[in-house]
Amino acid sequence: MIKKISSLAIVFSSVLIMAAVPASRQADIRDHPTCPICNMDRQEYAHSRMLIRQKEGDAGTCSIHCTAAHIAVNRDKRIIEILVADYGSRHLIRAKTAFWVIGGDRGGVMTLRAKWAFANESDAAAFIRDHGGRQATYDEALKATFEDMYTDIKAVRQRSIERKTRQESSPLPQDRP
Amino acid sequence: MRRFIIYLLVLSLPVLLGLVPVKDDIASHPECQYCGMDRKKFGFSRMLIVYEDGTVVPTCSIHCTGIDLALNPHKLIRSTSVGDYDTHELLNAENAVWVLGGDRMGVMSIQGKWAFKNRSSAERFIGEHGGVISTYDGVMRAVFEDMYEILR
Numbered sequence: 001m002i003k004k005i006s007s008l009a010i011v012f013s014s015v016l017i018m019a020a021v022p023a024s025r026q027a028d029i030r031d032h033p034t035c036p037i038c039n040m041d042r043q044e045y046a047h048s049r050m051l052i053r054q055k056e057g058d059a060g061t062c063s064i065h066c067t068a069a070h071i072a073v074n075r076d077k078r079i080i081e082i083l084v085a086d087y088g089s090r091h092l093i094r095a096k097t098a099f100w101v102i103g104g105d106r107g108g109v110m111t112l113r114a115k116w117a118f119a120n121e122s123d124a125a126a127f128i129r130d131h132g133g134r135q136a137t138y139d140e141a142l143k144a145t146f147e148d149m150y151t152d153i154k155a156v157r158q159r160s161i162e163r164k165t166r167q168e169s170s171p172l173p174q175d176r177p
Numbered sequence: 178m179r180r181f182i183i184y185l186l187v188l189s190l191p192v193l194l195g196l197v198p199v200k201d202d203i204a205s206h207p208e209c210q211y212c213g214m215d216r217k218k219f220g221f222s223r224m225l226i227v228y229e230d231g232t233v234v235p236t237c238s239i240h241c242t243g244i245d246l247a248l249n250p251h252k253l254i255r256s257t258s259v260g261d262y263d264t265h266e267l268l269n270a271e272n273a274v275w276v277l278g279g280d281r282m283g284v285m286s287i288q289g290k291w292a293f294k295n296r297s298s299a300e301r302f303i304g305e306h307g308g309v310i311s312t313y314d315g316v317m318r319a320v321f322e323d324m325y326e327i328l329r
Contacts, residue, residue: 037248068324072244075327145325149321157250157252157253
């Protein structure tokens with residue numbers, strides 16, 4: 001009887017733990033649902049999102065592009081560590097120890113030249129084999145982000161201009177009498 | 178009287194549309210929106226962004242202008258003006274002749290980025306202080322590359 005109860009308790013605890021892990025994994029999305037820079041949905045961009053842990057409070061961004069913008073503006077804030085989503089599992093990992101890939105055929109987030117992070121080197125290598133790009137460190141990915149920043153800002157603005165032009169050229173249909 | 182009002186409106190239309198930079202921008206915006214620096218003191222590097230929605234962003238330099246652009250990538254720009262290095266007169270930033278580098282310390286940046294109304298003034302500066310002629314886009318790219326160097 002005691003053996004049965006123990007087994008049941010173990011199974012029950014396992015189920016509870018398994019249920020709790022995804023919740024804690026996504027806690028940063030719950031706490032920071034939108035990027036403070038571009039306002040994009042961090043759940044939708046869970047594969048590229050980042051979390052800047054600062055003494056003054058955390059900031060959750062959609063990508064390394066917005067992370068770079070955030071740290072450039074908040075130079076006075078004291079960074080504890082920067083986390084990034086593993087491209088495959090969406091788990092948050094340390095940005096500095098992640099294996100980064102710059103480029104490839106997958107469209108980047110807020111950038112024309114994609115930057116992705118992987119927990120394992122083998123996953124980064126597999127991505128490069130399937131999609132192209134080159135392996136890099138966090139520092140190299142951040143440098144590339146700043147190099148691309150102005151071109152990417154201009155591209156975002158160009159899309160806004162095109163959207164505005166489309167809206168102006170096709171106004172909402174008027175109510176007919 | 179009616180004629181006079183119409184005349185005034187016609188005269189002020191370019192300013193309202195952001196086609197002509199606001200002349201007294203330092204009096205109306207004495208401090209940089211980002212770093213809080215005195216825009217009169219930095220009249221030779223100050224900038225002024227006017228967005229399509231009417232918002233105006235005063236900055237001390239192209240460094241802080243870069244920060245504003247990074248924070249507002251979706252906003253449409255009506256005009257971007259910069260102080261002429263010599264006269265402090267506001268110029269259209271995209272049409273100005275820019276000098277990148279030289280021995281004069283930059284504002285909010287180690288590498289200087291200065292704007293001139295004409296090429297001869299820019300070349301005179303280069304003759305005295307060094308640096309290279311550039312465009313607004315070229316200088317703005319350098320702003321972000323320098324930001325990485327400052328932050329690393």
